[in-house]
Amino acid sequence: MNLSSYFVDLHIHIGRDYHNRPVKITGAKTLTLSNILKEADEKKGLDMVGVIDCHAPAVQAEIQELIDTKQAKELKDGGIQFKQVTLILGSEIEIYDENCKGPIHVLCFFPTLASMSAFAAWLRERMTNINLSSQRYYGSAKDLQYKVKELSGLFIPAHIFTPFKSLYGKGVQQSLREVLDDSLIDAVELGLSSDTYMVDGIDELNPYTFLTNSDAHSLGKMAREYQEALMKTPSFKELYYAIHHVKGRKIVRNYGMNPLLGKYYHTVCKKCLNPAPKNEPCSNCGSLQRINGVKERIDMLKTNEYSRERPAYVHQVPLDFIPSLGAKTYAKLLKAFGTEMNIIHRVSKEELEEVVPAKLAEMILTNRNGELQIAAGGGGKYGKVVASETDSSN
Template identity: 65%
Template structure:
């Protein structure tokens, strides 16, 4: 069977459910399941998406409606096809048990709607509010893994270095083996403040495929980070094989923003967000207390200089919205010509771009492809900023 390269973003939230009630409280009101599917298929050009609030009953109702009206169809190999995109049904869950210094966020994916409904029934007895996103699960991390595997699902550690809500984000030297069964982890999601080079200084991560996902809370943020995946076709089974490099299926490239653009990259003062820190004292305002950045946290955890054999390229890339001077009208013209954002970002020729937009914007798009932007680091919840080369 011939293989193809597709684009995948596997961490997208739902802002509002089928009845217009909030799912992810901080999510956009327009971030409904149907709108996500349309955005991915028609505008972004992403062929595989993971929506991680599919445990919510009202979201399942919306899926039932799409299937009943033949707007979507379940695939034999898992996943739900809608137009040009395949949906992977997922759930983001907060783990905090006696074995961890949580909370830790994890991503659980199930092959079909029936198994996701079974998962919802199970979670309902272990979660206070099944109708919301990223809720605390009352049970052990390993028991959660066992249930996901019983339902033939995938288990992925989410944004593994992010402060406050991740495996390594807390100020303790915690190993994943303290909380989880390492043999039942299918991949590691890096998050916006780290990349492959940073993460691979931790030896226990070498065994796992890395993922770069958007963690989108709005339609515009879908595919701000993503990956190129080699599969026969977009489905749950093919994704599973790609994560474990079965029969030439694989993650080919991770596309992610420069980690310095992440809002938790640099250690900053809790009070004024200055990065002028000595110990825990801010040299700017004198406050005693910091929000530790991902870069410093990883340096604390570093235990190897070796590189894993099968690690794929990580390309620093940014969304179109970061490009200076590129407004909505021009984006619409580009989409009308090239079809999707993925075509604009990866495939549109320089000569064709300059027919539609300015030389300056064309230059920025080409620089973006090569990762030539420079950045001012973010920290303490504030994103970094992009600057551009003048050559």
């Protein structure tokens, strides 16, 4: 049986539905379902996208219209095919039941439009506004897990170390078992401020596949983090197999930004955002209030130095993070090589140098190999790629 590699980003929001009504309030107005699918196919070069606002009735209606007009089709093994991209139907939900210390975001994925519709009907009775993204679910976390499994879905805690609205950020004191049934978790999403190497050593995460996704709130942010999955075809069933290592399917590599780029990498002063230890007055303003950093939180949770063998985690940044790679150069690269995945993964140095200056070509290859220099972020501010003396014609 021949297996192939596919690029997968499973956390993309919808900003507006096809009636131009908001779905994700903080999402870009151009972030519509149709635009997401076109961006994934024509510019990003993604093979599979998880859109996590498909519980909204208007989004389901747009999917059905794409099917009815033969622009898309439901796959026998789950998922919706649009040109060369497979759409996986997802929903991001906020849990805050009696066992939670704080709110937790989770991702729930379903194989068919019918199963997503059934899930949305169940949610409607347990949610104030079914039309919006990432809404508070009124019920127990375990009941939500049971419903997802009843409908043959995938249950994945989202950005699990982010200080706000995540499993380990505020949701639990020490263990996911305080809130969740650990046997009904399919995988965990690491989030922008952590990677495999940081997390290694937290024993209770050993059973789970690590996923890296963009959490995109705009078209440009799609595929800022993603994974390479070895599958027979890009379908829901094959994704399930890859997450659970069935019949040779697996996640081959995780691609994500260096955690130093994340907004919440270090603990900082809540008042002035200056890096500051937890139990000492801020050296800049004297405050004791803190925004807890992901690195420090992970260090608190670790029980061992080493856990298990995992796929390589390659530190990459989106092309527009590379210093001096501006909009005109980006357009030239797309015109020459088709998609971002081609540029980042497949194009040779010689081919790049035919389109951009040699120094910029070298920086693209440095990014490919995960070797860019990074200045750390924290307190809600992203880190940044350290600029080099790269020339480009922008």
